[in-house]
Amino acid sequence: MERIGFVGLGTMGAAMAANLRRAGYEVTAWNRTPGRAGDLVALGAGEATTPAGAARESDVVVVCVSDTPDVEAVLFGPDGVATGLARGGLVIDCSTIAPGATAGFATRLAEAGIGFVDAPVSGGSEGARDATLTIFAGGEPDAFERARPVLAAMGKTITHFGPAGSGQAVKAINQVVVTGAYLSVAEGMVLAIKAGLDPALVADALNAGAARSWVLENRSGRMIDNEYPLGFRTSLHLKDLAIGLELARSVGAAMPVAGLAAQLEAGLVGRGHGDEDMSSLARTIRSLSGLEG
Amino acid sequence: MERIGFVGLGTMGAAMAANLRRAGYEVTAWNRTPGRAGDLVALGAGEATTPAGAARESDVVVVCVSDTPDVEAVLFGPDGVATGLARGGLVIDCSTIAPGATAGFATRLAEAGIGFVDAPVSGGSEGARDATLTIFAGGEPDAFERARPVLAAMGKTITHFGPAGSGQAVKAINQVVVTGAYLSVAEGMVLAIKAGLDPALVADALNAGAARSWVLENRSGRMIDNEYPLGFRTSLHLKDLAIGLELARSVGAAMPVAGLAAQLEAGLVGRGHGDEDMSSLARTIRSLSGLEG
Secondary structure, three states, X not given: XXXXXXXXXXXXXXXXXXXXXXXXXXXXXXXOOOOOOHHHHHOOOEEOOOHHHHHHOOOEEEEOOOOHHHHHHXXXXXXXXXXXXXXXXXXXXXXXXXXXXXXXXXXHHHHOOOEEEEOOEEOHHHHHHHOOEEEEEEEOHHHHHHHHHHHHOOEXXXXXXXXXXXXXXXXXXXXXHHHHHHHHHHHHHHHHHHOOOOHHHHHHHHOOOOOOEHHHHHHHHHHHHOOOOOOOEHHHHHHHHHHHHHHHHHHOOOOHHHHHHHHHHHHHHHOOOOOOEHHHHHHHHHHHOOOOO | OOOEEEEOOOHHHHHHHHHHHHOOOOEEEEOOXXXXXXXXXXXXXXXXXXXXXXXXXOOEEEEOOOOHHHHHHHHHXXXXXXXXXXOOOEEEEOOOOOHHHHHHHXXXXXXXXXXXXXXXXXXXXXXXXXXXXXXXXXXXXXHHHHHHHHHHOOEEEEEEEEOOOHHHHHHHHHHHHHHHHHHHHHHHHHHHHHOOOOHHHHHHHHOOOOOOEHHHHHHHHHHHHOOXXXXXXXXXXXXXXXXXXXXXXXXXXXXXHHHHHHHHHHHHHHOOOOOOEHHHHXXXXXXXXXXXX
């Protein structure tokens, strides 16, 4: 069994690393902010003081940090993974970052004899905890096959889309596709409230037909109550959507609804709602319509 | 068992009337264009030469025509249902029309001692054929209870939302909620194509997570192929969306995505795509992005 280094113990990463340990992998973890490895150490994992230190104890390093510059720092910065991981090692990046930068990271690692798979995830903190994440993978086929059992310990639906960066592109597309559902469900719930209907009854009835969606099933209640517990942070979705819009710009694709959603989410973050679930998009539709929002 | 008059034998109405006949109801049908009742007569239904004639043979008249003026004409025009139906009769309007006009029709019928239920449907020609329609009902509670067994012979999920017009309001909300899914799935599929990914593989993977929707499951393939067999006509969705936007205006609700979709659908109708399935919204995103559309 490969020895695993795990870099980044946020809400997602800590749960994913725990599932690797439970699946029987040796895990050596590192986190930028100390004191996050307690639960993992209790499961028998080791703790390193640098990303390079975690990599030195490992064959495969899983990275799960916030954004493109963070991945670059933990891979190629001083005491980064690239200085600790031996030739023949593999990096699996589960962060959600830019597809173009990802391809560049893969090239730099290849020059050091290190394989690379991008494997951003979807499914939130519940999916991370229950190892039911959806994983979008990119990379060379042999690197992906090597990564597959590691990914299978953290997620359920695992798809390989093509070369390095492909997984990130699909994650960006995922974030584009959800936006319309959030906005339209918000519009529908606000219209139901304003028209004097029972919005929860409306949501239930609509879910029996062509309007059915994960968002209508799982997030319309928050929009009706105007309360937005996490879930998935609006500020993080805005970061991901910016990646999607940049990808769209680079390949020449027009995304009117995703562009509108990004503007509205920027407004929500500006109003202090960035740490709420992204169903807080309903705040905007509610406010525009004279409801508390 | 109540005797049923059925007014309007379009694709939806003809299938719904056949299901009433199969459920054992006596049915007398009328259609504006003659020659549409053949299949129904073969099932043992009668045919009338006017809406009033169908009503005279019936206790309950089901109406399934195209738009608000059509409903007004078959109910209150010369030889309309109101002149043929006895006091104590019931009209069930399965057309998709304006909620406000619907409330007015209910009042006029009540003055003639005739009950009224608005019961617009969702689920398309397959749902009409298989009696699996979702039905959104409005009307007085006793009128709805009387209509329920008739509706149950045509549909599966039947919900009563409130007074006359409520069913139409919920149908309008349904058409608002689907639009964002169509547009965002189109954006996602176009982005996948432009980014060099396999869009069908992307759609499958996304359906495992929060981007899951009826539209992604059932309509992304048409958007990828750029072929839009029916389904549900773009021109009809535009008519329904106009009802939704008028409802929104009347109650003071802002619908930015539904408003955008209506503009794009008007453009599609203008380009001659009104008789295609409404997944042809993808044509617009494709065209804007330099793909055939």
